[in-house]
Amino acid sequence: MIVAENVHVHFRRGLLGEPIRALDGLNLEVREGDFFGLVGQNGAGKSTAMYCFLGLLRPTTGSVRVMGAIPEIGSKLYNGVAYLPEEPHYHLYLTVEEATRYYASLYGKPVPQKLIDEALERMDLVQFKTLPLSKCSKGMKQKVGLAQCLIHETRLLFLDEPTRGIDPVVVLMIRDALRDLHRRGATIVMNSHVLSEMEMLANRVAIIERGKVIVQDELKNLTKLDQDLYKVAFESGGALPDYFTLEERRDGVAAGTVPAARLYEFIEYTRESGLRLLECSLKKATLEESFLKILRGDKDLNQIHQS
Amino acid sequence: MMSELLKANLVAHFAYYRRSRLLLAFGLVFLFLTLVFSLPAFILSSHVQAFSVLQRIFSELNGLLILFSAGLGLFIISSHLRARNLKMVFTKPCPPAVWLGSVFLSAVLVSLMINLVILVLALEVSLVCRMRVVGGLFYTSADTFAASVGLIAYLMFLAIVMHPVIAVVFAVIFSSGTFYTALTWTQAAIEAGSKSAALRVLKNVFYFFYMLLPMNHAFAKESERIEASLRVSRGEWHYAFYSLGYALALSALCYGLSLFLLQKKRLI
Numbered sequence A: 001m002i003v004a005e006n007v008h009v010h011f012r013r014g015l016l017g018e019p020i021r022a023l024d025g026l027n028l029e030v031r032e033g034d035f036f037g038l039v040g041q042n043g044a045g046k047s048t049a050m051y052c053f054l055g056l057l058r059p060t061t062g063s064v065r066v067m068g069a070i071p072e073i074g075s076k077l078y079n080g081v082a083y084l085p086e087e088p089h090y091h092l093y094l095t096v097e098e099a100t101r102y103y104a105s106l107y108g109k110p111v112p113q114k115l116i117d118e119a120l121e122r123m124d125l126v127q128f129k130t131l132p133l134s135k136c137s138k139g140m141k142q143k144v145g146l147a148q149c150l151i152h153e154t155r156l157l158f159l160d161e162p163t164r165g166i167d168p169v170v171v172l173m174i175r176d177a178l179r180d181l182h183r184r185g186a187t188i189v190m191n192s193h194v195l196s197e198m199e200m201l202a203n204r205v206a207i208i209e210r211g212k213v214i215v216q217d218e219l220k221n222l223t224k225l226d227q228d229l230y231k232v233a234f235e236s237g238g239a240l241p242d243y244f245t246l247e248e249r250r251d252g253v254a255a256g257t258v259p260a261a262r263l264y265e266f267i268e269y270t271r272e273s274g275l276r277l278l279e280c281s282l283k284k285a286t287l288e289e290s291f292l293k294i295l296r297g298d299k300d301l302n303q304i305h306q307s
Numbered sequence B: 001m002m003s004e005l006l007k008a009n010l011v012a013h014f015a016y017y018r019r020s021r022l023l024l025a026f027g028l029v030f031l032f033l034t035l036v037f038s039l040p041a042f043i044l045s046s047h048v049q050a051f052s053v054l055q056r057i058f059s060e061l062n063g064l065l066i067l068f069s070a071g072l073g074l075f076i077i078s079s080h081l082r083a084r085n086l087k088m089v090f091t092k093p094c095p096p097a098v099w100l101g102s103v104f105l106s107a108v109l110v111s112l113m114i115n116l117v118i119l120v121l122a123l124e125v126s127l128v129c130r131m132r133v134v135g136g137l138f139y140t141s142a143d144t145f146a147a148s149v150g151l152i153a154y155l156m157f158l159a160i161v162m163h164p165v166i167a168v169v170f171a172v173i174f175s176s177g178t179f180y181t182a183l184t185w186t187q188a189a190i191e192a193g194s195k196s197a198a199l200r201v202l203k204n205v206f207y208f209f210y211m212l213l214p215m216n217h218a219f220a221k222e223s224e225r226i227e228a229s230l231r232v233s234r235g236e237w238h239y240a241f242y243s244l245g246y247a248l249a250l251s252a253l254c255y256g257l258s259l260f261l262l263q264k265k266r267l268i
Helices: A046-054 A096-105 A113-122 A138-151 A168-183 A195-201 A260-273 A287-296 A301-306 B002-019 B021-043 B047-083 B086-090 B096-128 B135-161 B164-173 B176-191 B197-212 B220-229 B234-264
Strands: A002-013 A018-030 A035-040 A061-066 A081-084 A156-160 A187-191 A204-209 A212-218 A229-235 A245-250 A253-259 A277-282
Touching: A002 A046, A018 A046, A018 A061, A018 A204, A035 A046, A035 A195, A046 A061, A046 A156, A046 A187, A081 A138, A096 A113, A096 A138, A096 B002, A113 A138, A138 A168, A156 A168, A168 A187, A168 A195, A187 A195, A195 A287, A204 A287, A229 A260, A253 A260, A260 A277, B002 B021, B002 B047, B002 B096, B021 B047, B021 B096, B047 B096, B047 B135, B047 B164, B047 B220, B086 B096, B096 B135, B096 B234, B135 B164, B135 B220, B135 B234, B176 B197, B220 B234
Parallel strands: A018 A212, A035 A187, A035 A204, A081 A156, A156 A187
Antiparallel strands: A002 A018, A002 A061, A204 A212, A229 A253, A229 A277, A245 A253
């Protein structure tokens, strides 16, 4: 669906033309049907990568192909493509209904009123349809952006931090709409800092750091990196074994991790010491933990690529 | 598909014009001046005095219309660029050429509508005051419309290239009129016997800019004369068509340049 090969985007900033490498050899592949997450720190190049996929920025060198074509703004390639920007850069002088109709009409086909009404109803915007976008909250504007995706058959949807600064109720509604679109076959590419959300929605994730993809894999592979660890909790009063990594100690209960290779030794230790074992399960890393470990270089990236 | 895109964009642009507070303020001033200027024509008993007032009102309103039209082109482009909402348009199958064309067309249609309102008002005043309807009213309207079309396109182009305030300053100071005045001064100095080489170079520089920069009125002398008397002979009508031709050629040039620059512009 999207193939980016060795993409470099260089800017010059300020009077002296200080060079900035927004993307520095980005390689990435999004397959059809993916819910693809782009994660990374601020300034890592996630939004720049998305702008390149959308044709809003041309790579300095390298190539980007979206559905087999080089993205050019306003081209026919965008039939079936939708984009929700991070900041509410909408036509603020239009009302909710007018904006929904306008964005839907930009696909060059007549939009029946019934479809607009249904989309507004689906996004719970009916009572606000005459409200100008300039007076809408960010969440409402994002719902307008999603409403247009529901009108047309969206094949590829780009979302730049769609739930940032939005209240939890609207976030749930947006997530539901995204899941629905994904179920209907849309490929979704999403930038987000909310890694727990990415974990809930995405099936593949790329971690971008300093303009490069440092890891690109199935989410399930990224979140099973710590299968060599067991999460344990037991009654403890005295000294702890040296291979046990303490995470929390409260009310006489110690919680932490034990390497899988020493699990039997640990169980033996608790039995011999007469300590009650309260929890013992294979530790599954969250995306957040994996992300932080990868950024800190704690994990061998080859191990991830091979998994 | 193109007609649907054009229609969708035109509807959005008309909503912009309706709701822009800046344009609303400009429109209200326009309406106020129209009312104030129209009153004397109804009160004055002498046909000669009434005709003189009508001529002045008509001339001033048309002058305001040209300014207003230029503002339409400037405001709509600069506000969309500043709001950075074009990425919502161009990440859909709507080519920049269609969007830009729709902006130009919408501004021209609004300008034409106001132009017709002014003409109808002038005709009504003529009829109410029992004055003869003169051809100069139609000529001046057509000439004003041509000037508005050219200025809309020119200000649209400037709004894409630079900040709107700088665009206004540029349009006012770096106009063909400024360089024409400078050209006549240097010409006069040379004819008075100055042998300065620098003056001759300056004359060529002024001439170059005079030719390069667009004119508000392609046939300013003829138009001014007709506007002053509101009388037009059959042989003078072609100036209005030439003016329109000039405006359309200027618009095509500005449109092409604007489109090229818009596609190069970083819209993120």
